[in-house]
């Protein structure tokens with residue numbers, strides 16, 4: 001993409017600001033008093049179970065749906081007061097990747113570029129760049145109604161980035177892509193994230209770890225977690241638990257000693273044999289990463305026991321996701 | 331203006347990249363001229379006038395207008411492209427006007443395809459050129475009104491067929507409202523209703539203009555009807571998203 005150095009992270013330009021945003025569909029509350037700020041250089045992964053309100057939120061941010069309450073500001077411009085100025089700053093990939101079936105790929109991109117205010121040589125260059133970036137050379141003059149799903153999705157993505165917007169809103173951008181293309185799109189998002197403010201929704205949690213600087217989980221229209229992927233992982237119940245296998249004389253009676261360690265909480269699944277112990281030691285609340293492992297390691301060294309397995313669970317996003325969002329499921 | 335012309339060009343290409351527009355134009359051409367020759371006994375009357383020809387138009391537009399206009403927003407809703415279009419930095423009314431104008435070009439092309447009948451009357455005798463002009467003007471405005479009505483209905487539904495049926499029904503009522511048999515039926519009991527029927531009837535306005543009577547009332551009614559339907563389209567589009 002650009003050869004420019006990525007911007008230093010202290011440059012905090014607030015590109016997307018939403019305050020107390022709500023959306024009701026009749027009696028149904030799809031988005032409930034949601035507030036978020038995304039800065040330039042941030043890639044925000046937007047997670048949540050089906051029906052959580054991700055797409056509805058994105059449709060409000062892009063000016064498609066009017067909010068029931070709350071405000072949306074894009075690069076300092078209010079979406080409700082100056083919709084066209086605000087919309088000009090955004091590139092949007094809707095969830096269903098809608099396209100005009102009767103156009104060719106290049107024709108459609110040229111139409112999108114014109115609506116974005118590009119013309120002449122600038123328009124041509126923008127179309128060419130979008131075609132190259134989204135790997136559409138092969139299908140450039142193909143009619144859109146004959147494209148495969150993945151190509152349709154990429155054509156719609158190309159439309160979203162054609163005017164090099166400051167803000168990108170991508171609703172499930174990797175949906176329907178093959179593994180190679182998923183990877184290409186993730187890298188693209190990561191690269192563009194250095195100079196833009198990006199919100200993208202996904203159900204693929206590895207994707208969040210791979211390219212987000214921040215993840216927000218919503219459920220029933222409310223934010224239930226907000227932090228870097230690492231922070232969120234550590235909130236999983238199993239995060240920080242240490243699986244051990246210790247062998248040596250007296251190892252069988254080790255459970256009590258392990259439980260008495262300063263940082264240790266309960267022990268689960270203990271298996272004791274003649275001269276070995278294995279099980280999972282959970283840390284107490286607020287234990288720093290690594291503190292429990294150090295204690296276990298020291299204990300074994302002092303008693304001349306062999307530590308044949310020691311594994312600290314770093315926490316998994318999917319555990320955390322399940323724990324935070326499953327209590328509301330029917 | 332720029333945005334209107336971008337939308338207009340896309341819509342026009344969508345019409346003519348597709349056999350539908352050509353088929354509709356041919357059907358219009360054959361029907362309007364055919365009915366005039368066969369039912370209107372054009373040649374037997376030995377009268378170098380196109381009045382009968384223009385009087386068939388409202389009946390044809392009743393179906394032709396909805397058939398041209400049904401895809402305007404229904405297709406957009408069905409493909410989901412409304413979401414794309416309305417998140418572009420353009421105003422909804424620009425999209426509405428651009429689409430409407432493109433449909434009007436199809437209408438104009440259909441009217442142009444009836445040139446042979448004009449040539450025929452000039453060969454047969456010396457017709458009143460002004461009358462022909464006012465007939466075509468009336469015809470165009472009435473056609474445009476049926477398209478505008480369909481445009482509003484198409485914003486309501488993603489199904490082109492529903493849009494077609496509802497619009498044909500509305501246009502049918504609007505044509506019929508001032509048809510002589512209806513007016514004659516109403517006049518003895520409720521003369522005001524008969525007058526109202528005439529005032530809103532596409533058929534009545536066309537019958538006046540086909541006879542060379544271009545009234546301000548007709549022009550004002552038809553342009554207001556068109557403007558109102560386009561405005562209604564924007565209201566429907568807005569309320570559908572709320």
Ligand SMILES: Nc1ncnc2c1ncn2[C@@H]1O[C@H](COP(=O)(O)OP(=O)(O)OP(=O)(O)O)[C@@H](O)[C@H]1O
Nearest residue numbers: 025028029030048049050051052053054055056057
């Ligand atoms: N136009 C609408 N009318 C009524 N209810 C709607 C409308 N659009 C969305 N909803 C409801 O709002 C809720 C949120 O939907 P939304 O599409 O935002 O979910 P999502 O988080 O994007 O889900 P998914 O992961 O399945 O894409 C759902 O319960 C949905 O049924």
Ligand SMILES: [Mg+2]
Nearest residue numbers: 054055056095
């Ligand atoms: Mg969604």
